[in-house]
Structure formats: C-alpha cells, structure tokens
Amino acid sequence: MKILLVSDIESKYLWDYFDIEKFKDIELIISCGDLKAEYLSFLVTFIKAPLFYVPGNHDQNYDINPPEGCECIDGKFIIYKGIRIIGLGGSMKYKDASHQYTEKAMKKRISKLKTKLFLKKGFDILVTHAAAEGLGDGEDLCHRGFKCFRDLIDKHSPKYHFHGHQHLNYGINERIRKYNNTTIINACGYYVIDYKK
Template identity: 50%
Template sequence: MKILAIADEESKYLWDFFEKSKLEGIDLVISCGDLDPHYLSFLATFCNVPVLYVHGNHDAKYQHTPPEGCIDIEDKIYVHEGIRILGLGGSMLYSGGPHQYTERDMRLRVGKLWFQLLRHKGFDILVTHAPAYQLNDARDLPHQGFKVFLKLMEKYKPRFFLHGHVHMSYNRNQKRYDKYMDTHVINSYERCIFDYEDENLQEHLT
C-alpha cells in the first residue's frame, strides 16, 4: 500500500502545479495537521482514495470550514484495508488555543481509547501532529513532544508513527526518518510518499 503523508505546508508540487499523474498509485492520504482545509478537499477530489486527517495547533478554522470529503480520525481507530490507524492530533499547550494539550491531557485522551484498542487489538499506524518526546521534537514548549506517544509505541509496536509540527526547514539536522524500537518514525512535513510494506524504508526516505 502506497501512502502519501502530508503536514504543515501545502505542497506547491501537488497544488500549484497539479497533474493527476502525480497521485497515480497512491492508496491512502494521511494529513498530520496544520494544512489548509481547501488543500485537503482538493486532494480528496482528485486522488479518489480516503484522505484522513488529525488537527494541528493552527487548525481552529476546521470547526467552521472542515475539509470536505475527508475523514477526521481524531481519538479513533480507522481501519483501511486491514490497516489500523490511530489519530491523536494537537500540540503541547503553550498559548491556550484549541488543539493544545498538556501531557496529562494527552494521557487522558489515550486512556479513553482503551475499548477501541482492545477491540482492534492495537494499531498499525499512529498519526499525530506533535512528535514524541525527545524523538524529532524541539526543546521549546510549543514544539516539545508527548511522552505518552512513546508509551503507545512501546506497548503496541505499530509499524509506523507519522507526525508533523516540527518543520524540516527549521534546521538542517531535522530528520525525515527515525526509528523507535520496532516503529518507523516519519516526519510528514510538506509531503512524503512511502510504501507500507517497504522493508528498506530508511534507504528510500533519507
């Protein structure tokens, strides 16, 4: 299964210079937040596959202008062709805005998922906006990651963890790919295409 992961900045390659052929072979689109809802609707219209999303810390406008034709996976496990996808959007609380959470808030959100996690026997892809604590995050509070994401990976061992929020343009050391235990970690900034079954993922993303 070929997945297009996106976050934080609309891709001019896809939006401004669109050609339908650029989306050929894509089986699923996953947004990790902070993207124009019209951009997501545009992709949903032209790629004819599910477009899933979580909220970033700048996505308050989704309340009034939700991405049309897209699927909100916040606080739920969405199953696509047998692949279980868990969505937990938002960032660390830093200004009191919507989609911002303390570590305790995020732990409470995860705790409320116990029945879904039991029923689905875990999940295969964790989709968030913020990264995990000390795993591709930054030390300033707005860009600090959540410790509970590490716990989720340790307990359920998903194949992938997709996040955004920490732009790869921030500094030259920001990584597209990392690994935590058995989980492939991908920073979905702007756009990244990967194959769910790829055994040599690191070579194709770095």
C-alpha cells in the same frame, strides 16, 4: 499500498503544479495537520483516495470549516483495508486555544482508546500532529513532544508513527527515524510511503 503523507506546508508540487499521473497509484492520503482546509479538499478531489486527517495546533478553522470530503480521525481508532490506525491531533499546550493539550490531557485522550486497543490487539499506524518526546520533537514548549506518545509506541510497537509540526528547516534534518520496531516519519510538506502489510 501507497500512502501520501502531508503536513504543515502546502506544497506547490501538489497544488500549483499538480500532475495526476504522478499520484495515480496513491490509495490513501494522511494529513498530520496545519494545512488549509481547501488544500486537503483539493487533494481528495483530484487523487481518488480517501483522506484521513488530524488537526494541528493552527487548525482552529477546522472547527467551523472542516476540509470537505475528508475524514477527521482525531481521538479515533479506525480500520482501513485491515490497517489499524489511531489519530491524535494537536500540540503541547502553550496558550489557550483549541487543539492544544497538556501531557495529562493527552494521556486522558489515549486512555479513551484503551478498550479498542485491547480488543483489536494494538494498532499499526499512529497519526499525530506533534512528535513523541525525544523522537523528533523540539525543545520549546510549543514543539515539545508528548511522553504519552512514546509510551504508546513502547507498549504497542506499531509499524509506523506519522507526525508533523516540526518543519524540516527547523534544524531537524531527519525525515525518517527508526525507534525499536517503529518507523517514524515527519510528514512536513509531503512524502510517499509504500505500506506493506
């Protein structure tokens, strides 16, 4: 299954110079946050695939104007075509705004998913806006990753962790990194993966 990942930067290649032929094999779109609602609605309209998203720390407008035709998976456990997916949006809390969490608050959000994780025997994909601590995050409070994400990956060993928040021009040049059995992908801009069950 080909999955289009998007995050943080509206790509001119996808928006201004969109060519449906180049994306006709996409079966799922996943947004890791900080993108205009109109951009996500555009993608889901022209690429005939569902779009799941989590909000980023700059997506307060989603609260009143969510992306049309897209499904918010923030704080949810969903199954799509047999793939178990968890969504946890937002960043580390650095000011008083929505979609920002302390470590304790994010851990509490994860604890609400424990029953489903137990019943479904884990998950395959973790979709977040922020990175996990020490796995592609930054040093400042705004870009610091969540330890509880790393703990979640350690415990359940998913195939993938998709995140945004860390623009590739921040000096973090690794789009893809391997952590034990999990492939971590920074979705900044856009990236296509071929998911094999």
